[in-house]
Amino acid sequence: MSKAGSEYMDKLMNNRLFRALFIILFPVTVFGILLLTEGKNPIETYGVILNAVFGSRYGFGEVVVQATYLILTSLTAILPYRVGMANAGGEGQMAIGALCTAIAGTTFLSRMPAVIGIPLMMLSGMAGGAIWAGIPVLCKAKFRMNETLSSILMNYISTYFISFLLYGILKDPKGWNYPQTMEVAGQLRFRMLFSTRANVGILISILVAIGCWYILQKTKIGFTIRTIGGNTTAAVYSGINVKLVQSAVFTSAGALAGLAGAILIIGVEGRMRVDSGTTMGFMGFLAAGIVNNNPLLAILSAFLIAGLNIAGNAMEINTGLPSASIQILIMLVLLTIMGMGRRKKA
Amino acid sequence: MNDLTVILANMIAAGTPIMYALLGDMISQRAGVISLSVEGSMLVGACIGFGVAYSTESMILAVIIAGIMGGMVGLLQAFLVIDRKTNMMASGFVLMFFAQGLTAFYGRNLLSVSFRKTLVYPIPFLSELPVIGQALFNQDILTYISFILPVIVWFVLFKTKLGLLVCSVGEKPEVTEAYGHDPRKIRYGAVIMAGVLAGIGGVQMSCIYTKGWANGMINGRGFIASALVILCSWKPLRSYMAAYLFGLAQALLVFLQLKGVPISMYVTMMLPYLLTLAALGVISISKKPSMPEKIKVVSTGTD
Numbered sequence A: 001m002s003k004a005g006s007e008y009m010d011k012l013m014n015n016r017l018f019r020a021l022f023i024i025l026f027p028v029t030v031f032g033i034l035l036l037t038e039g040k041n042p043i044e045t046y047g048v049i050l051n052a053v054f055g056s057r058y059g060f061g062e063v064v065v066q067a068t069y070l071i072l073t074s075l076t077a078i079l080p081y082r083v084g085m086a087n088a089g090g091e092g093q094m095a096i097g098a099l100c101t102a103i104a105g106t107t108f109l110s111r112m113p114a115v116i117g118i119p120l121m122m123l124s125g126m127a128g129g130a131i132w133a134g135i136p137v138l139c140k141a142k143f144r145m146n147e148t149l150s151s152i153l154m155n156y157i158s159t160y161f162i163s164f165l166l167y168g169i170l171k172d173p174k175g176w177n178y179p180q181t182m183e184v185a186g187q188l189r190f191r192m193l194f195s196t197r198a199n200v201g202i203l204i205s206i207l208v209a210i211g212c213w214y215i216l217q218k219t220k221i222g223f224t225i226r227t228i229g230g231n232t233t234a235a236v237y238s239g240i241n242v243k244l245v246q247s248a249v250f251t252s253a254g255a256l257a258g259l260a261g262a263i264l265i266i267g268v269e270g271r272m273r274v275d276s277g278t279t280m281g282f283m284g285f286l287a288a289g290i291v292n293n294n295p296l297l298a299i300l301s302a303f304l305i306a307g308l309n310i311a312g313n314a315m316e317i318n319t320g321l322p323s324a325s326i327q328i329l330i331m332l333v334l335l336t337i338m339g340m341g342r343r344k345k346a
Numbered sequence B: 001m002n003d004l005t006v007i008l009a010n011m012i013a014a015g016t017p018i019m020y021a022l023l024g025d026m027i028s029q030r031a032g033v034i035s036l037s038v039e040g041s042m043l044v045g046a047c048i049g050f051g052v053a054y055s056t057e058s059m060i061l062a063v064i065i066a067g068i069m070g071g072m073v074g075l076l077q078a079f080l081v082i083d084r085k086t087n088m089m090a091s092g093f094v095l096m097f098f099a100q101g102l103t104a105f106y107g108r109n110l111l112s113v114s115f116r117k118t119l120v121y122p123i124p125f126l127s128e129l130p131v132i133g134q135a136l137f138n139q140d141i142l143t144y145i146s147f148i149l150p151v152i153v154w155f156v157l158f159k160t161k162l163g164l165l166v167c168s169v170g171e172k173p174e175v176t177e178a179y180g181h182d183p184r185k186i187r188y189g190a191v192i193m194a195g196v197l198a199g200i201g202g203v204q205m206s207c208i209y210t211k212g213w214a215n216g217m218i219n220g221r222g223f224i225a226s227a228l229v230i231l232c233s234w235k236p237l238r239s240y241m242a243a244y245l246f247g248l249a250q251a252l253l254v255f256l257q258l259k260g261v262p263i264s265m266y267v268t269m270m271l272p273y274l275l276t277l278a279a280l281g282v283i284s285i286s287k288k289p290s291m292p293e294k295i296k297v298v299s300t301g302t303d
Helices: A003-014 A016-037 A042-054 A057-082 A090-106 A114-143 A147-166 A201-218 A220-230 A232-237 A242-269 A280-290 A297-319 A323-340 B003-030 B038-056 B059-083 B088-106 B132-136 B141-159 B161-171 B173-178 B183-209 B221-231 B236-258 B265-286 B293-300
Strands: B120-122 B138-140
Touching (some): A147 B265, A220 A242, A242 A280, A280 A297, A280 A323, A280 B088, A297 A323, B003 B161, B141 B236, B161 B293, B221 B236
């Protein structure tokens, strides 16, 4: 490309409106072409997608339900990123959190009133997530193992560990042999709102996201975190105990995934099943990437991904395409953003 | 076939796809980029390769297409890491989702079909050796290639000019540049190569090992391969040990289950991942691995 041409491209790529349009239109066009090559009508398919999300109260409620988890699991990826780490283990941390919540809710907390029982169940979930995130942290501290790799492996381990328990000692004796725990008592559940499955969990998630943003931007701890994220070496020289802060942030991030798991059980599910909350941890990682690890904007990207996910299910029913195809569209959005690079400050 | 032969045969079958991805990522890591994207490459290779093999009945075409498709995922990883300076672990991880979506989309009509063509070519005389004959020398071509692949990669990396260039990029790219070569291009090549080999590992798995395509069938094998590169201390010849150690663990567990030893299926399925995690821990305390300079930064963070 000529020099003038490439300068023009740079200028265009820095234009906010152009960027926003490009990020939306490019993936939508590519996915549309993909649909065309498979003999599906893209306009019809996009109609199905929009209708699934905005067409009914129940549909939109489902989006809110998924966004609840995705906000928290995206924070699970965002916080470690801010101290120069990558936590790819949100999936396992959320699952273990859900498992711990279900165990707590069906055993020692089962007779508690809601005011004591629900907060303690949430704490159990957070503890579960934190422990699961603590293992990669320990592996890094003791064996200098890369935390991304070990947290990915922990995802697979959690899946089989949970199956092992649900097909074994935790199986509900009255559950017709389904691999699931007993059901949490009625008083320990969130009430559903507006005749959808949405519940108070969404408020908790949004408050946590705002809280994370506040801590990062306005407090001393946040300043320390931003210093480490900006330049790790400089942070070491300025006397910050970088490893301690990194470990603490990574473990807390696991606790947030665990909280997502807790809300999953207390809210919609009521008991732990083999596939409770699957892909929510993974998708949270994508939601974090889409907004370049900004905790406030993560609320928006969580809603975006939740909407697309729900649309994916509708697409499967209406067009016969597997619901996972929607992952192509989600990834195209993310890859477009990653591929364009950050906006240069003028 | 006696028990030992069964275990050996299963060990090789489970170890072979890992071997390809492992050596691929080793080349990439030698050039300073960890390609967690080999997971995505394997997935795409397994799906598209199986589709090609099923519809054309040509295994050669399937391998070529699987290699190309795996390489495309590698190209994405290369672009994101080298040109866009994305965190290489994060980009490799997210490319798995892209592969999952694409393979669910294009593989939806392949789910119920199986590939019946026999691809086994016994080697005369050798395949009649007791115990090892049937296990080692009654295999498909891709498995035979995997027997010598570590030696080839070793030779290319350490005995040819190209290989030395790849390694120099992972250690001191300034030097590579000073000698008039573009480190960026070499890195691109290495990361794409990782994808190509992983794609071939994927097609080996779907066409020969499982003889069918299932959504998400790679199930972390690419990530395990990436981790095993560390266990090999970035030395190609050690991949025999790493890949077959993984294969042996799986083979033993299958064997114990066949013999009716009461172990939960889920514990069995969990073990490869636990074993990989444990192996990483053991290697890190046993000695200082000869880690490429450019990867130290990623792996250890602060120091």
